[in-house]
Amino acid sequence: MLSLPFSRRTDSSALTLGVLGVGNIGMVHLKSARAMADVEVVAAADPVLENRRRAERAGVARTYDDYATLLDAETLDAAVVALPPILHLEAVERAAAAGVDVFVEKPLARSTDEAEQLLETAESAGIAVGVDHTLRYQPDVAGVREEYEDGAAGHVPYASLVRLNDSPLGRPPVEDAPPSWPLDPDAAGGGSLLELGIHCFDVLYCLFGDLEVRSAAVGNTLELPVEDAATVLMYAPETETTITLHCGSYQWEELPEVNTRLRLEGVTGTISNADHLPDNFYADAAKEALTNVTSRVTDAEPTVFGPTFYLRAHYRALEDFCEAVRADERPPVDGELGLQTLELAESAYELAAETDDERGTPTLEVTR
Incomplete structure (x- = not known):
């Protein structure tokens, strides 16, 4: 309190x-x-x-x-x-x-x-x-942040972040019906931009400071009442970095692998979260599971219960x-930061709607 x-x-x-x-x-x-x-x-x-x-x-x-x-x-x-x-x-x-x-x-x-x-x-x-x-806490994302703050790439004029999954429908074959609320705009507030984009806005703020949304587009690859794809163009004035963000709920994902791709294109080199991932996800998971068992036997402090990033x-x-x-x-990630990410999401929704109105762009439909 x-x-x-x-x-x-x-x-x-x-x-x-x-x-x-x-x-x-x-x-x-x-x-x-x-x-x-x-x-x-x-x-x-x-x-x-x-x-x-x-x-x-x-x-x-x-x-x-x-x-x-x-x-x-x-x-x-x-x-x-x-x-x-x-x-x-x-x-x-x-x-x-x-x-x-x-x-x-x-x-x-x-x-x-x-x-x-x-x-x-x-x-x-x-x-x-x-x-x-939580995305800021993933070891691969934390690794990018550490490299960037150490100056590994120098000035970064451009960065990109892609976050994809298959929520809430899941990867087929689906055994159980998905919860209804993620597909209800009134219950969820939105689709991929709120489900995944919120995490991404937070990570990009951690890296580059305040963000300005310059352009955005949202759409659907499936016939859903909420968007399952969103692309946002941003600018970070403090670091003079142009950023593209794409998030979507249309790509199959199977843990422990997570479909996140973060790249910082710097003057002296590139920083990528791919360079901070285990060489073998499944071998790493098995190793940590064994560590959990050993810790319980020896009363040592256990590794996190689930052996994945x-x-x-x-x-x-x-x-x-x-x-x-x-x-x-x-708390280090407090309600003000939560509000800030929502402000960015709302800006993106507003710009996407304006763009559609100006161009008369119809809602994306599934191609068969």
Whole structure:
């Protein structure tokens, strides 16, 4: 909790955490937290029975079918909000009423208006807001940032970032129906630009500072109610860097491989995230899985529970938030950064709409 004359945490006991929503990403956060020292996951909430059972099998003592009931019943230091974006504002309002700090899955909200209301509520209650912008934590992306800050490429006039996956439909053959909310513009707030572009805006801000959106286009490769492809042209005035971003939900992806390509074209050379990936994803995964087992046997601090870049990044993001809450400090990836990425996304949507209006461009359709 922030902005108070004293800390709520007055002893050295474990930080108590609740997880609101234990679908796919909620379970990632739950397992990450359970692997952390001095963090105790005391409860989880989800309306889906099987999700609650998974949380119980993962070691959570108490589960609820409604997150509001959990917040009323439990004494928490912090809560992970892993709910559909349509519920983020309400969940944070309820957490604020209970004096509970929040770690919110991205996007922070469906719009800048909602995000500003969310942050005003949090500030009035004196609670901390962290946002799960995990791409900056991926080791390959962190490697690019380290090289760039060390001056490995000199001045970088141009950079590009591509992030693709197959969410929410999944790679065929699909055994289970996908959740409905990611395809609902009202529930999600948007498509690929909010699902993937938000992460990318955050990474590019980390590298180059403030960003200006110059042009954008969104479209569909499939017949979906939200965009599954977006391209954004940006400029970073502080570093005089022109940047292209492309994100989409149309390309098959199979973890541990992640379809992310980040390149910085500098005066003295090129920096690429490809140079910071393991030579063999699967061998690296197997090696870390063995390390996990050995750590449990020897009581050493375990490697992150999931042996992939993707899961390690989520672990580090939540770990940073929990450490900030424990120290009564502002989270390193806070709500203001979450709002900033939403502002960039809204600018891109507005420019894309203007371009379509000017050109009379029809919505992209599937070619058969």
